[in-house]
Amino acid sequence: MVVFSKFKNRYSDMMLKIGIVGCGAIASFISKMVVKKKINAKIVAYYDKNIHKAEKLSKITNAEVCSSVDNLVEKDIDLVVEAASVKAVEEIAIKALSNNKDILIMSVGAFVDKELFLKLYNLAKEKGRKIYLPSGAVAGIDAIKSLALGKIEEVILKTTKPVEGLKEALENKGVDPNKIKEPTVVFEGDVFDAIKQFPSNINVSVMLSIASEFPAKVVIIADPKIKTNNHEIFVKSSIGTLKVLVKNVPCEENPKTSALAAYSAIRIIKDISEPIEIGT
Numbered sequence: 001m002v003v004f005s006k007f008k009n010r011y012s013d014m015m016l017k018i019g020i021v022g023c024g025a026i027a028s029f030i031s032k033m034v035v036k037k038k039i040n041a042k043i044v045a046y047y048d049k050n051i052h053k054a055e056k057l058s059k060i061t062n063a064e065v066c067s068s069v070d071n072l073v074e075k076d077i078d079l080v081v082e083a084a085s086v087k088a089v090e091e092i093a094i095k096a097l098s099n100n101k102d103i104l105i106m107s108v109g110a111f112v113d114k115e116l117f118l119k120l121y122n123l124a125k126e127k128g129r130k131i132y133l134p135s136g137a138v139a140g141i142d143a144i145k146s147l148a149l150g151k152i153e154e155v156i157l158k159t160t161k162p163v164e165g166l167k168e169a170l171e172n173k174g175v176d177p178n179k180i181k182e183p184t185v186v187f188e189g190d191v192f193d194a195i196k197q198f199p200s201n202i203n204v205s206v207m208l209s210i211a212s213e214f215p216a217k218v219v220i221i222a223d224p225k226i227k228t229n230n231h232e233i234f235v236k237s238s239i240g241t242l243k244v245l246v247k248n249v250p251c252e253e254n255p256k257t258s259a260l261a262a263y264s265a266i267r268i269i270k271d272i273s274e275p276i277e278i279g280t
């Protein structure tokens, strides 16, 4: 790859103007990479329902802090990055696309709602805009998309996370996380129930289901001894069988989220802003 390094930043005229909604762990990673000039992008504006989080990031990038999503989508922006929550996706995506912006969606779990999927698909088509869904915290989406052109027979996701990362969702389910002393299955079911019960933990199951066009079976394990967010993927199809295991380092700022998810957003932004795209 050394041979390609001399072409780095050659396309600075393609500097992408970004607005970010949701200023937590993922937004923070993106902001740092922009400041380090690792991607041809400039952050123009932030919005978070907690203004202090937006102000904190604005100190490192000098981007404007907006008072609402409406305010952000009016800015001179090419791409809106949603890094907020599954519940927030509908408002952010509709406002971004209606204002002729592309959108990158991290909270892919929202697309478990087929009606919302179609609504956003049709709006993007009508406006001639793009919706980007990064691979997030998993690997193998390229191959799974290709396998989906054949006949998919089974999609299974087994996610094992440290108890700390699942704490909030477990408490919401009435499970005391402090009582988990050994690896424990805390969920087993389909993608629809998985994202309902673990909206901040299992967006990846919806990503796999969208890519494979097949509803994933999901198992979630809380493990008090591990330090990484592990996702084991199994896809059986007429074209072949795929097995992938990722062991992700969690973000310091938000242990629910794997660093790979943030880097996958950064990678997509880099791909958009450059004239070559590597991989499917």
Ligand SMILES: NC(=O)C1=CN([C@@H]2O[C@H](COP(=O)(O)OP(=O)(O)OC[C@H]3O[C@@H](n4cnc5c(N)ncnc54)[C@H](OP(=O)(O)O)[C@@H]3O)[C@@H](O)[C@H]2O)C=CC1
Pocket: 021, 022, 023, 024, 025, 026, 027, 047, 048, 049, 050, 053, 082, 083, 084, 085, 086, 087, 088, 106, 107, 108, 134, 135, 136, 137, 138, 199, 200, 201, 203, 204, 207, 253, 254, 256, 257, 258, 261
């Ligand atoms: N696709 C994938 O593979 C992955 C997706 N994700 C998802 O990406 C999203 C971002 O992740 P991450 O950065 O770790 O999350 P964080 O919780 O660290 O940051 C999200 C920020 O957005 C704010 N927020 C929530 N709702 C709104 C809203 N309606 N308008 C404005 N701000 C809002 C939150 O505020 P507050 O804290 O007050 O709620 C918080 O400050 C999450 O939905 C997460 O589940 C994460 C990992 C992998």
Ligand SMILES: O=C([O-])CC(=O)C(=O)O
Pocket: 136, 137, 199, 200, 201, 202, 203, 204, 205, 229, 248, 256, 257, 258, 259, 261
């Ligand atoms: O970051 C991860 O490992 C997965 C995650 O939180 C999600 O899919 O919502």
